[in-house]
Amino acid sequence: MKVREPFFWVTISSGAVIMLFILVPLVEMLTAPSLTQIMETIGDKHVVRSIRLSITTALSAAAISFVFGTPLAYVLARTDFRGKRLVESIVDLPIVIPHPVIGIAILSVAGKNHWLGMILADLGIRVMGSVTGIVIVLTFVGIPFYVNAVKAGFENIPSRLEHVSRSLGASMFSTFFRITFPLARRSVLIGFVMCTARAISEFGAVVVVAYHPMIAPVLIYERFEAYGLKYSQPVAVWLISVCLILFLTLRILTMKSEKSP
Amino acid sequence: MRKTVLTIWICAVFAVASIGLLPAASWAEPKGTVIMFHAGSLSIPFEAMEKAFKERYPKIEILREAAGSQACARKVIDLKKPCDIIASADYVVIDKLLIPSHADWNIRFASNQLVLCYTDKSRHADRVNEQNWYEILQEKDVVWGHSDPNLDPCGYRSLMALQLAEKHYGIPGFYEAVIANRPQENIRPKSVELVSLLQTGNMDYAWEYRSVAVQHGLRYITLPVEINLSDYAFDDFYSQAVVSVTGETPGSFMDIRGQSCTYGLTLIKDAQNEEAAIAFLDYILDPEGGLKVLDEMGQPPFIPCRVPTAEMKAKIPVVLQDKVEVRD
Numbered sequence: 001m002k003v004r005e006p007f008f009w010v011t012i013s014s015g016a017v018i019m020l021f022i023l024v025p026l027v028e029m030l031t032a033p034s035l036t037q038i039m040e041t042i043g044d045k046h047v048v049r050s051i052r053l054s055i056t057t058a059l060s061a062a063a064i065s066f067v068f069g070t071p072l073a074y075v076l077a078r079t080d081f082r083g084k085r086l087v088e089s090i091v092d093l094p095i096v097i098p099h100p101v102i103g104i105a106i107l108s109v110a111g112k113n114h115w116l117g118m119i120l121a122d123l124g125i126r127v128m129g130s131v132t133g134i135v136i137v138l139t140f141v142g143i144p145f146y147v148n149a150v151k152a153g154f155e156n157i158p159s160r161l162e163h164v165s166r167s168l169g170a171s172m173f174s175t176f177f178r179i180t181f182p183l184a185r186r187s188v189l190i191g192f193v194m195c196t197a198r199a200i201s202e203f204g205a206v207v208v209v210a211y212h213p214m215i216a217p218v219l220i221y222e223r224f225e226a227y228g229l230k231y232s233q234p235v236a237v238w239l240i241s242v243c244l245i246l247f248l249t250l251r252i253l254t255m256k257s258e259k260s261p
Numbered sequence: 262m263r264k265t266v267l268t269i270w271i272c273a274v275f276a277v278a279s280i281g282l283l284p285a286a287s288w289a290e291p292k293g294t295v296i297m298f299h300a301g302s303l304s305i306p307f308e309a310m311e312k313a314f315k316e317r318y319p320k321i322e323i324l325r326e327a328a329g330s331q332a333c334a335r336k337v338i339d340l341k342k343p344c345d346i347i348a349s350a351d352y353v354v355i356d357k358l359l360i361p362s363h364a365d366w367n368i369r370f371a372s373n374q375l376v377l378c379y380t381d382k383s384r385h386a387d388r389v390n391e392q393n394w395y396e397i398l399q400e401k402d403v404v405w406g407h408s409d410p411n412l413d414p415c416g417y418r419s420l421m422a423l424q425l426a427e428k429h430y431g432i433p434g435f436y437e438a439v440i441a442n443r444p445q446e447n448i449r450p451k452s453v454e455l456v457s458l459l460q461t462g463n464m465d466y467a468w469e470y471r472s473v474a475v476q477h478g479l480r481y482i483t484l485p486v487e488i489n490l491s492d493y494a495f496d497d498f499y500s501q502a503v504v505s506v507t508g509e510t511p512g513s514f515m516d517i518r519g520q521s522c523t524y525g526l527t528l529i530k531d532a533q534n535e536e537a538a539i540a541f542l543d544y545i546l547d548p549e550g551g552l553k554v555l556d557e558m559g560q561p562p563f564i565p566c567r568v569p570t571a572e573m574k575a576k577i578p579v580v581l582q583d584k585v586e587v588r589d
Contacts, residue, residue, distance in 0.1 A: 044511060104457060111462030113382055128463040129446025208454070211409070212445045225332040225450070226411045226507050228339040 026240070033234040041234035050219040050235075051242055057131065057215060058199035061138035065146035065195045070188065073147045074176070077154030091147050094140050102140055103208025106133070110209075133209045138199035146195040153187020154180065186254060193250050200243055291537040292320035296343055298333035299325060300350035301453040302373070302415065303524070305476040306558045307348070310551045314544045321537045329413040329451050334358040337529060344529050345538035350470075351414035352525025364527040365576040368585055370546065370566040371555050373470040373522040374491030375415075375422045376481040378456075383465040386480070394482050395426055398439050398466065405466035406447030406455055411507040414522075415452035419468035421502035421519040422488050428501060429487045470522065475559030493521040524560075528578070539578050546584040 041047050110127035111117045127133040165175040203217040216239045224232035304327045311323045330349040336342045349355050355367040385397050398405050407419035427435040455467035456477050474481040486492050502519035532538050545551035552562035567588045568574050
């Protein structure tokens with residue numbers, strides 16, 4: 001038998017520690033409620049509504065990130081300009097700002113004390129306590145993950161493929177949509193998943209902007225405060241399960257598209 | 262002769278010095294951390310008390326966590342978070358949730374009252390007053406809110422004030438009409454969170470305790486004593502207001518009757534640092550200490566503080582007993 005070096009055992013044991021660190025609390029939480037509690041909880045229309053709202057708002061945030069983030073990611077991957085570092089740091093800002101601060105920041109431009117809030121009020125758009133507000137917050141926290149993932153994807157596509165396309169007479173638009181984007185499809189999907197995942201887990205910023213209507217993490221918090229652990233855990237179990245199914249499906253879809261071409 | 266005088270002199274000096282040293286040696290200064298969970302509306306006075314207390318006891322570290330009063334109790338009961346002191350915006354929360362399992366006594370230490378807060382940017386800020394506030398709250402373009410009655414005593418008290426307004430002003434149907442003009446989105450978990458909504462112009466009017474309004478420099482309307490839940494002499498009138506809040510399990514409800522805003526304070530039974538916690542409680546209950554701070558911040562204290570029965574007084578740590586009186 002091959003003699004393992006100590007280094008091998010260091011890597012194995014630290015890996016095991018991390019696995020336990022992540023899994024032990026989660027398994028404990030998933031197994032704490034009884035099956036009847038879990039089944040009762042999904043019969044509760046507030047729970048179903050909040051989970052549905054969580055998923056739709058998170059997907060909307062990812063869709064907005066897709067529309068606005070893809071061109072930005074492309075520019076950042078392909079060009080070099082003065083202040084590029086600055087733009088990249090600005091994109092990363094939402095990752096480092098404490099979540100409640102994000103909520104407060106958004107509320108402060110959405111109120112009547114700010115010109116932007118005045119314009120929104122005139123247009124009849126309400127941010128505080130609305131689905132619009134939730135989507136704005138989730139996009140704010142999710143977009144860095146999308147842009148960074150897609151930027152890395154674009155960087156990995158050799159620009160000579162684009163040059164060939166351009167030299168054969170294709171416009172920049174058609175080069176992007178027929179060459180670059182299809183090749184970057186996988187990173188776009190990864191960015192989309194990352195952004196959705198980040199958005200679905202957000203609590204701190206959302207609860208500042210919108211307590212009602214309740215997304216699932218806010219409902220879990222409300223259930224905990226009002227009724228205790230026993231009634232908040234089953235909701236958490238459902239949220240985690242639904243998310244796992246969602247992300248597994250996306251994973252499988254990516255793997256398929258990986259093989260097909 | 263001179264030698265004797267000298268010896269006596271030296272002995273006397275030593276004796277005096279040792280008397281001076283004796284208490285210092287036998288009296289070990291309390292130290293360590295004291296964990297306190299308190300109502301959001303107590304954040305600012307307790308911050309000031311913590312500062313003043315630390316000057317007397319530099320070795321004690323006070324860790325404070327603000328949450329809805331009910332949530333404070335939950336942290337101890339369900340999450341088993343270590344905690345020494347709980348201060349609740351409604352003393353009933355301590356009676357209902359913590360005694361007898363997690364606490365033995367409940368000191369009423371301060372009162373408060375409900376006010377309607379606004380800023381100079383609020384809609385109709387130029388004309389709102391004691392006589393017309395209830396009409397303004399019914400106007401379609403006015404955004405007003407209160408905290409969640411299921412999580413925060415200030416929330417159900419706000420609703421009670423509105424019910425009492427219906428009775429006091431004699432306007433049948435007022436309560437339902439005014440609530441219909443308050444979409445659910447205007448409810449927040451804690452009343453203090455409404456302050457930032459007012460300040461950022463997302464909300465025009467919010468129900469708060471007077472102390473919160475004073476501490477945050479908000480403009481507010483003082484309401485008649487029959488409505489503002491400030492005076493326990495009016496408890497009979499207040500008890501006409503009934504608010505249904507969520508009960509023990511989702512879908513179940515219980516009724517809470519109107520009562521004056523009275524703050525409760527207790528020591529958790531298995532406190533992790535009882536000695537230091539009692540030192541802090543001693544400071545809080547001191548008319549020249551914590552109670553003075555409360556008074557300065559718009560939260561009238563009870564001097565002395567109160568417990569309902571002599572049996573309960575007997576359960577309070579001995580050093581604190583002379584700071585409370587038995588009064589129902």
